[in-house]
Amino acid sequence: MDAALIPLLPLLVVGGTALLVIVLDLLPPRDRKGHLGVVALAGVVMALLVSLGLWGREGRAFRGMVVLDNFALFLDVVICYAAALVLLLSTDYLRRNDGERGEYYILVLLSTLGMVLMAAAADLIVIFLALELMSLSLYVLAGFFRGRLAAAEASMKYFLLGAFATGFFIYGIALIYGATGSTALDRIAAATRAGTRDPLLLVGLGLLLVGFGFKISSVPFHMWVPDVYEGAPTSVTAFIATGSKAAGFAALLRVLLSTFKVSQPDWTVLLWVVAVLTMTVGNVVAIAQSNLKRMLAYSSVAHVGYMLIGVVAGGALGAGSVLFYLLVYTFTTAGAFGVILLLERGRREAVDLDDYAGLAGRHPVLALTLALFLLSLIGMPPTAGFAGKFYLFGAAVRSGYIWLAVIAVLNSAVAAYYYLRVVVYMYMRDTEGLPTGPAPSFAGRLALAIALWGIFQLGLLPAPVLDLAQAAVAPLLR
Amino acid sequence: MEHVTLLMVFGLALLVAGAMMWLPTLLAPRRTSAAKVEPFECGKDPLALPEGRFAIKFSTVAIFFIIFDIEVMLIFPWAVQVRALGWTGYLAMLVFLGVLMLGFLYMWKKGGLEWD
Amino acid sequence: MVPESYYTALSAILFTIGVVGVLVRRNPLVIFMSIELMLNAANLALVAFGHRFGAADAQVLAFFVMTVAAAEVAVGLAIIVTIFRLRRRLSVDELSIMRW
Numbered sequence: 151m152d153a154a155l156i157p158l159l160p161l162l163v164v165g166g167t168a169l170l171v172i173v174l175d176l177l178p179p180r181d182r183k184g185h186l187g188v189v190a191l192a193g194v195v196m197a198l199l200v201s202l203g204l205w206g207r208e209g210r211a212f213r214g215m216v217v218l219d220n221f222a223l224f225l226d227v228v229i230c231y232a233a234a235l236v237l238l239l240s241t242d243y244l245r246r247n248d249g250e251r252g253e254y255y256i257l258v259l260l261s262t263l264g265m266v267l268m269a270a271a272a273d274l275i276v277i278f279l280a281l282e283l284m285s286l287s288l289y290v291l292a293g294f295f296r297g298r299l300a301a302a303e304a305s306m307k308y309f310l311l312g313a314f315a316t317g318f319f320i321y322g323i324a325l326i327y328g329a330t331g332s333t334a335l336d337r338i339a340a341a342t343r344a345g346t347r348d349p350l351l352l353v354g355l356g357l358l359l360v361g362f363g364f365k366i367s368s369v370p371f372h373m374w375v376p377d378v379y380e381g382a383p384t385s386v387t388a389f390i391a392t393g394s395k396a397a398g399f400a401a402l403l404r405v406l407l408s409t410f411k412v413s414q415p416d417w418t419v420l421l422w423v424v425a426v427l428t429m430t431v432g433n434v435v436a437i438a439q440s441n442l443k444r445m446l447a448y449s450s451v452a453h454v455g456y457m458l459i460g461v462v463a464g465g466a467l468g469a470g471s472v473l474f475y476l477l478v479y480t481f482t483t484a485g486a487f488g489v490i491l492l493l494e495r496g497r498r499e500a501v502d503l504d505d506y507a508g509l510a511g512r513h514p515v516l517a518l519t520l521a522l523f524l525l526s527l528i529g530m531p532p533t534a535g536f537a538g539k540f541y542l543f544g545a546a547v548r549s550g551y552i553w554l555a556v557i558a559v560l561n562s563a564v565a566a567y568y569y570l571r572v573v574v575y576m577y578m579r580d581t582e583g584l585p586t587g588p589a590p591s592f593a594g595r596l597a598l599a600i601a602l603w604g605i606f607q608l609g610l611l612p613a614p615v616l617d618l619a620q621a622a623v624a625p626l627l628r
Numbered sequence: 629m630e631h632v633t634l635l636m637v638f639g640l641a642l643l644v645a646g647a648m649m650w651l652p653t654l655l656a657p658r659r660t661s662a663a664k665v666e667p668f669e670c671g672k673d674p675l676a677l678p679e680g681r682f683a684i685k686f687s688t689v690a691i692f693f694i695i696f697d698i699e700v701m702l703i704f705p706w707a708v709q710v711r712a713l714g715w716t717g718y719l720a721m722l723v724f725l726g727v728l729m730l731g732f733l734y735m736w737k738k739g740g741l742e743w744d
Numbered sequence: 745m746v747p748e749s750y751y752t753a754l755s756a757i758l759f760t761i762g763v764v765g766v767l768v769r770r771n772p773l774v775i776f777m778s779i780e781l782m783l784n785a786a787n788l789a790l791v792a793f794g795h796r797f798g799a800a801d802a803q804v805l806a807f808f809v810m811t812v813a814a815a816e817v818a819v820g821l822a823i824i825v826t827i828f829r830l831r832r833r834l835s836v837d838e839l840s841i842m843r844w
Contacts, residue, residue, distance in 0.1 A: 172730055176737045275805050282812045286819050293823055302827045309823050310775055313816050314766050317782030320809055321759055324786045327802055328752070328793040687825050691818045698814040702807060 157209035157218035160197050160226045160266055167193025168259035175252030183252045187241040190255040191234060194262065198230035208625070210272070214334060217272040221473075224622035225269035225400040228477050231604070232392035233262040235484040238597035240385040242590075243491050249295050249383065257294075258389065261287035265397035274323045274333040277401045281319065281365065284397055285312050288390055292382040304381025311364060311374040319361025325354030335409045342412040355410055355417065362405075365398035368458060369428040372451045376439075379447035384499060387443065388487035391450050392480040399457060399476060403469055406461065408626040414464065421462045422554060429455025429561045437568045440503045442490060445568060446483070449527060452565060453479055456542055459554055463545040466627060470620035471541035477615065478526070478538035478608050485601030486523040489516055492590040492598075506572055507579035516590070517576045519598055524569040526605045529562055534608035541616060685743060692735065699728055751792035758785035772827075776820050783813045 155162065170193070171186050201223045209218040237258060244250040264284030271277040289312060293305025327333055329351035330341035342351065363371040379387045406417060432452030439445035457479075460472035493500040493509075493516060500506065510517040526533035529540075539562065546555040590598075608615055706713065706721050713720075735741065758781055765778030787806045794802025 169727065169730060172734055176734060275801075275808060278805075279808060279812070282815065286815055289819055289823065293826060296826060297830075299827075299830050302823065302830055306772060306823050306827055309816075309820055310766075310772060310779070313776070313779045313820065314782075316812075316816070317759075317762060317766075317779050317786070320783060320786040321789065323805070324755075324789040324793065324802075327790060327805070328796075331793075331797045331799065333801060333805060687821055691821050694814045694817055698811050702811060705804070705807065 154211060156204070156207065157211040157216060157270070159204060159218075160201050160223075161216070161263065161270065163193060163197040163200055164259060164263045164266055167196075168256060168263060171252065171255050171259060175256065183250050183255070184241050184245070186252050186255045187237055190259050191237045193259065194230050194233045194237060197262075197266070198227060198234065201226035201230065212276075214336070215273040215276050216267070216270050218270060219625040220618075220622040221400070221404065221625050222270040224473055224619060225396055225476070226266050228396045228473075228480055229262060229265045229269065229393050231477070232389060232396065232480045232484060233258060233265075235480075235488065235597045235601060236385050236389040236393070238593045238600075239388065239484075239488045239491055241593055243383070243385050243494075243594075246494065247295060247383070254291070254294060257287040257291050261285075261291070261389070262393065265393050265400075268397040269400040271401060271404070272335050274326065274335070274338075277405070278320060278323060280397070281361075281401070282316065284394060285316070285365070288386070288394060291386040292378055292390070294383055294386065298381075300381040301383065304378045307374055308378045308382075315361045315364030315371070318357045318364075322354045322357030322359075322361060325350050325357065329354060335404065339409045339411065342410060352413065352416065355413065358405065359417070359420070362398060362402045363424070366395055366402065366454050367451055368424050368454050369431045369451065372428070372431070372454075375451055376444045376447040379450070380441060380443045380501075384443070384487055384491040387447075388484045388491075391446075391483045391487065395450075395454065396476045396480065399461075399472060403461065403472065403623070404626060407464065407469055407623070408628075418462055418464070421458055422551070425455050425458035425462055425554065426557055427455075428452070428458060429558060433561050433564045433568075436565070439568070441501050442503060442506070442572065443487075443499075443501050445572075446486060446490075449565065449569075450483065452561065453483075453527075455561070456539065456558060459546050459551070459558055460542045462554065463542075463549040463551060465545070465549065466620045466623055467541075467548060468545040469623040469626065470616060471538070471545050473619040473622055474608075474612070474616050475538040475542055477619075478534040478605070481601045481604030481608070482523050482526040482533075482535060485598055485605070486520065486527065488594065488597050488601065489520040489523065492516065492594045503572065503575055506575045509576040519602065521573050521576065522602065522605065524572055526609070528566045528569045532606070532609045534605040534612070537609050537612035537616075541612070688740065692740065696732075748792050748796050752789055755785045755789040755792065758782075758788065772824055776817075776824075780813060780817075783809055 167190060171190055174186055174189060175183070204218065205220065205223055207218060207223075210216065211218075237255070240254065240258070241250075244254060261284045264280045264282070264287065267280035268277060268284060271280055289305055289309040292308050293302045295301045323333060326338060329348040330338045332338055332341070360371065364374075367375045378390065382390065406414075410417065429452045432448045432450070432455060436445050436448035436452065439448060453475075457472050457475050460468045460475065462468070463471075490500065493505070493513070509520075522533065526535035529535040529538070531537075539558075543555045543558050546552075546558070702724070703721070706717060710717065762778045762780075762782035762785060765781065766775050769775055769778065787809050790802040790806045790809070794800070794806075
């Protein structure tokens with residue numbers, strides 16, 4: 151194999167699988183598309199293994215516009231886990247909702263390609279293209295169930311606000327180019343180090359942060375989150391919540407920590423405020439939700455706030471714990487949405503809190519599984535959520551942001567209320583004669599098993615993965 | 629001086645276009661019918677209510693048109709620099725067009741070009 | 745020769761008009777047009793800056809922005825058509841199932 155192609159290997163695997171699925175979709179059988187899901191899953195797992203195998207390698211391609219380093223590889227692993235879990239959950243779910251079409255798998259693979267490219271981007275042009283590849287596929291996926299008005303409206307809202315964010319993003323890139331004369335991240339970094347204090351540069355960075363804010367759904371750019379999470383197919387919701395967030399944080403961390411290191415005092419203050427607002431708004435509004443998908447949407451906003459703490463704390467510890475938390479969050483959230491998705495009864499998804507009354511009697515295993523994921527979202531030991539939060543808040547304390555850590559802990563206590571409410575409904579309420587749904591498929595059970603393994607593996611033995619995460623951010627901090 | 633030839637081309641073009649519009653009024657036979665005197669509106673009833681029917685197929689075709697319109701825009705810079713870019717550029721363009729053709733094939737086979 | 749600052753000023757004005765348009769207008773198509781205005785403002789700024797530095801990379805980026813804008817048009821129109829099929833009128837205010 152050509153050595154120049156090695157940095158592109160994870161991208162090539164995902165992209166090649168996408169093209170393969172396009173070809174396979176044109177071939178018979180026309181009416182059943184489940185095998186495409188298997189091919190897509192195989193491609194994603196292959197990309198996961200390739201990323202693990204390339205660990206420690208460094209390289210650049212396309213004149214340094216795409217970079218291979220441990221940071222990109224760690225996020226590739228997170229993204230591929232998210233994509234694999236989503237694909238495992240999808241096949242059966244699509245069939246039950248008459249949505250089994252080949253386009254679904256193609257779009258999931260294309261948006262995965264965008265995410266993987268975003269983690270490896272070393273140039274603002276590539277970040278922009280990757281962001282769009284990811285987002286455009288997700289807009290369509292959000293409205294994938296064509297006959298449903300709620301899905302179509304979620305799709306449109308997601309699209310309009312996402313495109314709006316793109317406008318800010320690209321104008322920010324234009325201004326940064328105007329101030330530094332380059333779009334390459336290391337050349338911009340060199341220009342900032344040389345002491346360019348062009349106001350254009352700071353305005354450009356601000357616009358860039360607005361664009362990122364939409365993508366990672368931080369306050370005040372979170373208004374699309376509840377509607378899109380509720381309206382989109384649940385498998386797509388899980389993907390938006392996990393994969394696209396990981397990709398957004400990847401580009402955000404790379405831009406902030408390695409390129410705009412000089413402006414750190416400026417953006418730290420801003421992100422401190424954003425982090426506090428994000429977790430507080432997310433948690434407080436989540437209390438009022440009786441729809442489980444909406445509740446998890448606001449809870450995901452709150453978790454973005456927690457992760458921003460790590461960005462504020464900075465350094466190997468702070469950024470490393472963000473990466474660790476992204477992995478934890480992927481397993482936990484994909485698992486929680488997976489249970490919701492599997493609990494569907496008679497073409498209606500179990501999204502209301504009342505649907506969960508007495509679930510422990512009807513579906514003891516699923517109820518226990520959901521309870522464990524919720525405990526991980528709260529941050530109870532020995533689940534992964536505890537380890538993740540422990541490292542994030544610890545990093546904040548270590549960097550001297552005591553108040554930030556205090557606010558975060560208070561927020562976690564508030565959050566425990568609405569998560570535990572679901573557990574109480576499941577275990578303490580009567581069944582009220584609700585029918586049981588279909589038995590979960592093998593793929594669905596496998597996805598939940600993997601997610602459960604993830605939260606216990608990371609919860610009981612977090613140190614090795616945290617070491618890897620800290621090694622992964624080392625290239626950014628050089 | 630070279631601009632004079634350009635002007636002549638413009639003049640010739642105007643002349644030809646004008647002639648083609650004017651000649652039929654002299655030569656063509658006039659047979660009117662109800663359908664012919666109606667104002668022309670492609671594909672729909674021109675006198676229908678504005679809230680009325682809307683051929684959604686038009687927007688589908690417009691969407692496909694945009695994509696292939698943009699593709700040409702990306703080929704132009706390559707075509708200008710084709711010698712400087714050499715075989716690497718040629719291969720890259722082949723890959724690009726190959727992916728694009730695959731997308732076109734997909735659209736075709738999925739019935740995107742059918743006009744019901 | 746028009747100075748470069750004219751171009752950047754014009755692009756800033758276009759961008760602002762676009763942002764205001766998105767925030768004020770209620771029709772998805774008009775919002776979408778305003779977003780396109782924002783993208784084109786960025787293109788104008790890119791080309792003007794590229795001229796200052798005498799480098800081609802900004803021009804190339806402008807090409808990519810146009811490509812992405814076209815892809816957005818394709819996806820956006822498709823989504824709007826889908827909604828139109830499900831519901832005959834088109835206004836953001838009438839997206840009643842979910843609040844804006």
